[in-house]
Amino acid sequence: MDETLKLSPGAVAHLGWLRESSRLCLPGEAGTGRIGAIETPALASEQPAGGASHVAPALDANSRAWLAALRASGPDKDGALRKLHALLLRAARHEAYRRRPSLPDPVARDLDDLALQAADDALLSITGKLDDFRGDSRFTTWAYMFAIVEVSSKLRRHAWRGRRLNFDEEQWSRLPDRLAGPDDQAEGRELLRALRDAIATQLSARQREVFIAVALNGVPIDVLAERMDSTRGALYKVLHDARRRLRACLEEQGLGRPQLKETQ
Amino acid sequence: MNVRDSVDRALGPVAPDAGCESAAVNFAQYADGAVAGEDVSRAFPHVANHLAACPDCNQDYEGLVNCVRELAVSSEDTPPPPEH
Numbered sequence: 242m243d244e245t246l247k248l249s250p251g252a253v254a255h256l257g258w259l260r261e262s263s264r265l266c267l268p269g270e271a272g273t274g275r276i277g278a279i280e281t282p283a284l285a286s287e288q289p290a291g292g293a294s295h296v297a298p299a300l301d302a303n304s305r306a307w308l309a310a311l312r313a314s315g316p317d318k319d320g321a322l323r324k325l326h327a328l329l330l331r332a333a334r335h336e337a338y339r340r341r342p343s344l345p346d347p348v349a350r351d352l353d354d355l356a357l358q359a360a361d362d363a364l365l366s367i368t369g370k371l372d373d374f375r376g377d378s379r380f381t382t383w384a385y386m387f388a389i390v391e392v393s394s395k396l397r398r399h400a401w402r403g404r405r406l407n408f409d410e411e412q413w414s415r416l417p418d419r420l421a422g423p424d425d426q427a428e429g430r431e432l433l434r435a436l437r438d439a440i441a442t443q444l445s446a447r448q449r450e451v452f453i454a455v456a457l458n459g460v461p462i463d464v465l466a467e468r469m470d471s472t473r474g475a476l477y478k479v480l481h482d483a484r485r486r487l488r489a490c491l492e493e494q495g496l497g498r499p500q501l502k503e504t505q
Numbered sequence: 506m507n508v509r510d511s512v513d514r515a516l517g518p519v520a521p522d523a524g525c526e527s528a529a530v531n532f533a534q535y536a537d538g539a540v541a542g543e544d545v546s547r548a549f550p551h552v553a554n555h556l557a558a559c560p561d562c563n564q565d566y567e568g569l570v571n572c573v574r575e576l577a578v579s580s581e582d583t584p585p586p587p588e589h
């Protein structure tokens with residue numbers, strides 16, 4: 242890290258946090274195997290994520306200039322780092338304020354601090370991953386993404402801080418009452434009863450916990466990952482597998498989604 | 506939203522899915538393409554499917570696209586010129 246770069250207090254500590262226990266899925270980590278999605282046959286990630294073959298286009302002049310400046314040394318690099326930090330801060334603040342209406346008051350009051358922390362963390366991440374930039378997007382878009390992922394995760398965790406995530410059995414076993422309105426027909430109630438029973442009998446304890454929190458109660462995966470000491474990618478895989486089991490179970494009972502079949 | 510829709514939503518879309526990490530690797534390219542009006546969901550179907558199934562990645566991606574669209578190109582978007 243360049244010593245002349247002024248980061249806010251705690252940035253170096255954040256670097257350690259990011260590298261050692263990142264629960265985010267930042268680009269460039271795909272090959273590390275730390276996040277579980279890649280090796281799962283249940284997900285389609287053994288194939289290239291793009292369906293079409295994509296050849297990275299020639300790098301645009303601005304992206305080339307960014308890379309050159311960030312790989313330089315001395316004052317050129319310092320200037321580039323300062324400017325990149327400003328760009329990341331602008332993106333993080335933009336995203337934080339865009340989501341302000343949906344945030345609880347205590348979080349909304351901290352937006353500037355959270356954005357600054359996100360920009361610091363994003364800068365440290367980017368400088369460590371410059372070689373991962375493949376040139377298939379503008380450099381600034383690639384950089385923005387780090388700022389957005391960082392600020393987004395901080396906003397979620399802040400918003401859910403202190404909230405209980407234990408959804409007890411009594412709560413979700415009343416699924417038919419919760420989701421079915423008074424006008425819903427017997428068919429809808431039958432579907433909900435089947436889903437409730439499938440949740441109880443077809444899922445592992447971990448799958449049940451993740452499915453109930455994320456799919457039924459809207460807990461962000463990042464928040465759950467933090468509480469369960471896991472990662473977004475790993476918990477998404479658990480959710481994906483749980484959903485597949487439940488869909489299969491409902492299909493066996495003739496309650497599958499009409500006219501849709503799993504294609505994988 | 507009726508019961509069928511609620512249940513289908515909870516169970517997620519039925520489609521091959523890139524997973525969080527693989528999708529994230531393509532986010533920047535996907536966002537640039539989307540902002541340029543390209544049919545990115547056709548070019549990257551596994552990413553599109555993942556965005557439909559993963560609330561966290563979807564929210565991040567929306568933020569990225571919004572950022573690319575709305576932050577006007579300014580002098581901050583270019584690195585400072587070399588000093589020598």
Ligand SMILES: [Zn+2]
Pocket residue numbers: 477524525526528555559560561562563
């Ligand atoms: Zn995801």
